[in-house]
Amino acid sequence: MTQPLRVALLGCGVVGSEVARQLLGRPEEFAARTGASLELSGIAVRSLDRERPGIPAGLLTTDARALVADADIVVEVMGGIEPARSLILSALESGASVVTANKALLAQHGTELIKAAHDAGVRLEYEAAVAGAIPIVRPLDDSLAGDRVTRILGIVNGTTNFILDKMDAEGSAFDEVLAEAQELGYAEADPTADVDGHDAAAKAAILSSLAFHTPVQLDDVHVEGIRDVSPQSVELAREQGYVIKLLAICERVAADDAAGMEPGVSARVYPALIPRGHALAAVRGAYNAVFVQAEQAGSLMFYGQGAGGAPTSSAILGDIVSVARRRVLGGRGKYSPATGRLRIVPLDEIPTQYHVTLDVADKSGVLSRVTEVFAARGVSIESVRQTVSEQEAAEGRATLVISTHRSVESALAGTVGDLKDLDVVNDIRATLRIEGAA
Numbered sequence: 001m002t003q004p005l006r007v008a009l010l011g012c013g014v015v016g017s018e019v020a021r022q023l024l025g026r027p028e029e030f031a032a033r034t035g036a037s038l039e040l041s042g043i044a045v046r047s048l049d050r051e052r053p054g055i056p057a058g059l060l061t062t063d064a065r066a067l068v069a070d071a072d073i074v075v076e077v078m079g080g081i082e083p084a085r086s087l088i089l090s091a092l093e094s095g096a097s098v099v100t101a102n103k104a105l106l107a108q109h110g111t112e113l114i115k116a117a118h119d120a121g122v123r124l125e126y127e128a129a130v131a132g133a134i135p136i137v138r139p140l141d142d143s144l145a146g147d148r149v150t151r152i153l154g155i156v157n158g159t160t161n162f163i164l165d166k167m168d169a170e171g172s173a174f175d176e177v178l179a180e181a182q183e184l185g186y187a188e189a190d191p192t193a194d195v196d197g198h199d200a201a202a203k204a205a206i207l208s209s210l211a212f213h214t215p216v217q218l219d220d221v222h223v224e225g226i227r228d229v230s231p232q233s234v235e236l237a238r239e240q241g242y243v244i245k246l247l248a249i250c251e252r253v254a255a256d257d258a259a260g261m262e263p264g265v266s267a268r269v270y271p272a273l274i275p276r277g278h279a280l281a282a283v284r285g286a287y288n289a290v291f292v293q294a295e296q297a298g299s300l301m302f303y304g305q306g307a308g309g310a311p312t313s314s315a316i317l318g319d320i321v322s323v324a325r326r327r328v329l330g331g332r333g334k335y336s337p338a339t340g341r342l343r344i345v346p347l348d349e350i351p352t353q354y355h356v357t358l359d360v361a362d363k364s365g366v367l368s369r370v371t372e373v374f375a376a377r378g379v380s381i382e383s384v385r386q387t388v389s390e391q392e393a394a395e396g397r398a399t400l401v402i403s404t405h406r407s408v409e410s411a412l413a414g415t416v417g418d419l420k421d422l423d424v425v426n427d428i429r430a431t432l433r434i435e436g437a438a
């Protein structure tokens, strides 16, 4: 057995407290798996006053810098950009390996941090940053490094999946379910990051960078959250055989010589309709699932708990064991630079499929006026369904549900804009993209 390795933990919240309890509770196992005893040297927090069950008060400090300066392994689970970024850089520069779960930081400063780790000859691991307990970072970074990933489609935010699932299954109200997700430790410190799609977008940036070996940052990801998903949209989706899920989609976009388009990468996050028979429709609660398509491997699916203290700590502890083993064996850290420079393809150029629910006037000629709007934009309609409830009949209104074939996003969005101006359209009740249809 070599010298003990000093592990500094930055943060003792939902995730950090679970990591600490595991490191303190199973020291023999970690020593046996790494070849060195892992000594939790301290835990940085903001406040020393809070009750922290199972955490010895003597380990807590508000001096994160001093803790980092004296560590072999730094585990950053405090979240946010600063001081997390400076502390990680200082840890790497002083020769410590770093484990982090901080997707927001990686999606903005990943290139800088990965380079700093390489320059210092140490490791930076971040399995927990995407999809909680699910091993997805290492499979993309290592196992699939010799393949060519073409597409990733995933549910990567536990909080929004928990909310949408409860709205679908129990007809719950959005705010009530968000509070429950916060209590269960799924949500970010600022839950707007979950609800507005920024957390999923950060994960999409990380996944795209790994999968396509090209730098993709948070700003490169098109993002729409679930704030506008109403109980009525959820109900309408159910009636029509769909479920609404917040999806992250990362795609390699092939060159189109005829259109003079260079190859590129599209990364986007939005709520979409999934047919109820699709495997992603069965992802319930705070679970996540990630489908990966690669040229040689074909289709792969990764599934598991995407948020919460215990699931996330599993991924972090795996990274700690991995970096500790490397320190025991010696040698440089691995380096997975983003070697490519693919262009980021704007959403407007991406083919998608729309599902539009309209409140229209119930009179003759309305259907043809509506379908003409789609035709004028070159958007082909797959199906139209008209229903008239008793109340609608009494008010001279009807509901039209229109599904399109795939068409470029700019044409679809333009069509919806034109529909708003049509005098026979009273209201556009819902517009959602369809993903995963046969």
Ligand SMILES: NC(=O)C1=CN([C@@H]2O[C@H](COP(=O)(O)OP(=O)(O)OC[C@H]3O[C@@H](n4cnc5c(N)ncnc54)[C@H](OP(=O)(O)O)[C@@H]3O)[C@@H](O)[C@H]2O)C=CC1
Pocket: 010, 011, 012, 013, 014, 015, 016, 044, 045, 046, 047, 048, 050, 062, 064, 076, 077, 078, 079, 080, 082, 083, 101, 102, 103, 104, 128, 129, 132, 185, 186, 187, 188, 189, 306, 307, 308, 309, 312
């Ligand atoms: N919760 C989850 O399911 C998952 C979270 N993550 C990521 O893990 C990280 C931590 O998340 P989570 O545990 O939920 O967050 P919490 O808000 O529960 O915990 C944050 C911890 O960091 C401490 N902290 C925050 N800022 C500072 C600072 N400036 N100096 C010292 N300590 C500080 C807090 O101290 P104090 O206790 O005194 O307030 C707290 O202990 C985030 O990056 C998050 O995105 C990743 C995957 C899943």
Ligand SMILES: N[C@@H](CC=O)C(=O)O
Pocket: 129, 130, 131, 132, 156, 157, 158, 159, 160, 186, 187, 188, 194, 199, 306, 307, 308
């Ligand atoms: N807030 C995040 C936590 C895990 O990354 C989520 O809900 O998925």
